[in-house]
Amino acid sequence: MAYVAIADRDHEQEHHDPQTFITKYVWSQDHKVIAVQYGITAIFVGLIALGLSAMMRLQLGFPDQFSFINPENYYQFITMHGMIMVIYLLTALFLGGFGNYLIPLMCGSRDMVFPYMNMLSYWVYLLSVIILVISFFVPGGSTGAGWTLYPPQAIMPGTPGIDLGIILMLISLAVFIVAFTMGGLNYVTTVLQARCKGMTLMRMPLSVWGIFIATILGLLAFPALLVSAIMMLFDKTLYTSFFMPAISSMGVDPGYTGGSPILFQHLFWFFGHPEVYIVALPAFGIVSDLLSTHARKNIFGYRMMVWAIIVIGGLSFVVWAHHMYVSGMNPYFGFFFATTTLIIAVPTAIKVYNWVLTLWEGNIHLRVPMLFAIGFIFTFIHGGLTGLFLGNVTIDLPLSDTYFVVAHFHMVMGVSPILVVFGAIYHWWPKITGRMYNETLGKWHFWMTFLGTYSIYLPMHYLGFAGVPRRYFAMGNTEFLPDSAQDLNAWITMSALFVAASQILFFVNMIWSLTRGPKSDPNPWGATTLEWQTPDHPPKHGNWGHDLPEVHRWAYDYSVPGYEADFIPQNVPADKAPAGRSHGVEEH
Amino acid sequence: MEIALIFLALILATLLGWLLKQSFNTQPWVADVVSDTAHHGPLGTNSKLVALLTLLAVITSFFALIMSAYSLRMELGDWVPMTEPRLLWVNTGLLVAASLVFQWTRNAAINGRDSALKPGLVLTGVLTAAFVAGQLLAWNQLQQSGQFMTSNPANAFFYFLTGAHAVHILGGMVVWARATTRVMLDRGDALRTRRSIELCAIYWHFLLLVWLVLFGLLLST
Numbered sequence: 001m002a003y004v005a006i007a008d009r010d011h012e013q014e015h016h017d018p019q020t021f022i023t024k025y026v027w028s029q030d031h032k033v034i035a036v037q038y039g040i041t042a043i044f045v046g047l048i049a050l051g052l053s054a055m056m057r058l059q060l061g062f063p064d065q066f067s068f069i070n071p072e073n074y075y076q077f078i079t080m081h082g083m084i085m086v087i088y089l090l091t092a093l094f095l096g097g098f099g100n101y102l103i104p105l106m107c108g109s110r111d112m113v114f115p116y117m118n119m120l121s122y123w124v125y126l127l128s129v130i131i132l133v134i135s136f137f138v139p140g141g142s143t144g145a146g147w148t149l150y151p152p153q154a155i156m157p158g159t160p161g162i163d164l165g166i167i168l169m170l171i172s173l174a175v176f177i178v179a180f181t182m183g184g185l186n187y188v189t190t191v192l193q194a195r196c197k198g199m200t201l202m203r204m205p206l207s208v209w210g211i212f213i214a215t216i217l218g219l220l221a222f223p224a225l226l227v228s229a230i231m232m233l234f235d236k237t238l239y240t241s242f243f244m245p246a247i248s249s250m251g252v253d254p255g256y257t258g259g260s261p262i263l264f265q266h267l268f269w270f271f272g273h274p275e276v277y278i279v280a281l282p283a284f285g286i287v288s289d290l291l292s293t294h295a296r297k298n299i300f301g302y303r304m305m306v307w308a309i310i311v312i313g314g315l316s317f318v319v320w321a322h323h324m325y326v327s328g329m330n331p332y333f334g335f336f337f338a339t340t341t342l343i344i345a346v347p348t349a350i351k352v353y354n355w356v357l358t359l360w361e362g363n364i365h366l367r368v369p370m371l372f373a374i375g376f377i378f379t380f381i382h383g384g385l386t387g388l389f390l391g392n393v394t395i396d397l398p399l400s401d402t403y404f405v406v407a408h409f410h411m412v413m414g415v416s417p418i419l420v421v422f423g424a425i426y427h428w429w430p431k432i433t434g435r436m437y438n439e440t441l442g443k444w445h446f447w448m449t450f451l452g453t454y455s456i457y458l459p460m461h462y463l464g465f466a467g468v469p470r471r472y473f474a475m476g477n478t479e480f481l482p483d484s485a486q487d488l489n490a491w492i493t494m495s496a497l498f499v500a501a502s503q504i505l506f507f508v509n510m511i512w513s514l515t516r517g518p519k520s521d522p523n524p525w526g527a528t529t530l531e532w533q534t535p536d537h538p539p540k541h542g543n544w545g546h547d548l549p550e551v552h553r554w555a556y557d558y559s560v561p562g563y564e565a566d567f568i569p570q571n572v573p574a575d576k577a578p579a580g581r582s583h584g585v586e587e588h
Numbered sequence: 589m590e591i592a593l594i595f596l597a598l599i600l601a602t603l604l605g606w607l608l609k610q611s612f613n614t615q616p617w618v619a620d621v622v623s624d625t626a627h628h629g630p631l632g633t634n635s636k637l638v639a640l641l642t643l644l645a646v647i648t649s650f651f652a653l654i655m656s657a658y659s660l661r662m663e664l665g666d667w668v669p670m671t672e673p674r675l676l677w678v679n680t681g682l683l684v685a686a687s688l689v690f691q692w693t694r695n696a697a698i699n700g701r702d703s704a705l706k707p708g709l710v711l712t713g714v715l716t717a718a719f720v721a722g723q724l725l726a727w728n729q730l731q732q733s734g735q736f737m738t739s740n741p742a743n744a745f746f747y748f749l750t751g752a753h754a755v756h757i758l759g760g761m762v763v764w765a766r767a768t769t770r771v772m773l774d775r776g777d778a779l780r781t782r783r784s785i786e787l788c789a790i791y792w793h794f795l796l797l798v799w800l801v802l803f804g805l806l807l808s809t
Binding site: 113114181184185186188189192193194200201202203216219220221223224226227230231234238239240241242246255257258259260263266267270298302303306307310314317318552553554556557573574577578 | 589592593596599600603604607610611614616617618619620635638639642643645646647649650653654656657660661664665666737738740741744745748752
């Protein structure tokens, strides 16, 4: 009871309701408002990155037709597209956005444990975004070193944006990491310390598990990016030789003495690979909850799902060098990393089987969030299988610099997480805004996005097999490439523009919903988790009114035999409703 | 990267062990009456302590990665081992003293000997500030003898490691300054001040440990 008393005292001391517009919506310490701020900012920069990808596709599909795209621009577009999508959109949206919104509500707490630091986290994130955007407009433009920022080319003449562009990029990353660390400390501490009564770890919804483990990965992995960013800044501004080898550029010796570019690659990918799972694990968790809720069935193998998330998180730290097979490493080294990489397929496959088994004999409602969740299973399996190809050194070597890799990673960590982002937005939209959106428009949005992205990335695999090199501005007169490769590229560009344009449906739908959408039911999907059981709809500051909720069961009591409703919320006591799984009740 | 991996393995093993304890043999699908202890965090009710320990894990990862980079970079041909200034021994002594005084102050805070807080905190501050000043002096000595950051990768790492450590010390001094102001002006809730001193002391011991490891690495190479 001691803990509840402290939580209530906190409520009196720190959670006094904000009064003015500024404290309520701008300098807000409410996790729900901060989540929306994170979300809007991330989606805004994401749209910039989407625009950049459209520009790249225009050049690739219709080479040299557009005078505003030259090789320098093209490399800047690639770099900023990748960097924004991976870090400033996906990481920020999943952890800063959904993490902020869902952790306190799903765990039954009033807010994050440190609301002030949470607010600071958002504003520092916004600062990093502003620095990033400024880098587009400085002399020389933003950096064009590729999102991996490999030295020596990242800071050597010949690469666009080697002056202020790269410096601002590195500073922006460092600032982002500070913001993420402040947020991350909050998410971890809130999950560990502020769960309501009865919410044991093994009763937490899988969304919280995914976000929790992803946050831990982020906290331990982002320092690697910070270290490499700082050391690269020294190499750039003070002419140290951490990464820069003895090199002469266009007849000029810049004075570097013998650093190791490979060292940078090690540090970068020590961050870079966990980063994949920082994005993927929250998606895994959220998808599990969407599938279970909309199939009216308990998640198959809950404990296995939790442990798969944890094992994937642990393994993600020992596979980083599979991004470096082409860097010329010791074959035994490659063998080790190929093995660890393929081992990750085991827990990941467990998760996929369990998702499919959750759908089996379920009462599947093909609502918009469910469509996106099922779409994710397709794209994720697809991207995961090509990952098995690339995880093997011998197959990776010829494919590494082709469009096969582009197709693989866009499928697995571009399309898949974005489908989950949309699914999650459609799922929690009624809770966040209190209004419903147009189902039909949402379904159109799903099918156009889903089929459109397949139309982009499936042909890319063939381009990769044909040997079309990635990163090239123009193919020139390459003998071994058939003319049809160019036709395929034109088709991919048309598809990409189609997918980009179809996102308008999403924004139209959401703006319509905000202004004219019908009021939603407090629990429109009949979900069991705590955020749908709040006394106010949408939840007010402090979330739970006077009394914190008490949890009596796990989050997956759907279609329990012998109970009239097909779901039992987590806060319904054991004596009011039976417990058990819809299958295998006889086990206990 | 072995150093980073070892540190990470330790951190992850701790976490895994604890998670195993939480999840082993549980039957999440069984609904039951709420037990009082089930929702408690691993360390009772002190959220700030949990946040601090998490932060220490992040900082550990940060320094472990720099040390990994150090050991990888060291193997390349242009590395010339440097002789560390003797002054570093004095600085180490200062930091050890700061930690000891902080521990004494913390014990005084816990046992309610409030009169000891002011001198204890001030002395800690002076010793820590002297450490930072000593580090700057060591940098100055190196520069006097022509050992700049660009002279050699060993030098670059020396400046980077000591600088990064000093920045973390300064960050700790911000929190220390807040606690000290509260004690000096006799303001604020005594319990909160005591907690703040406790957490600061942990942070000081941690940075001392980091420094000893870094110093050992610098001396041995």
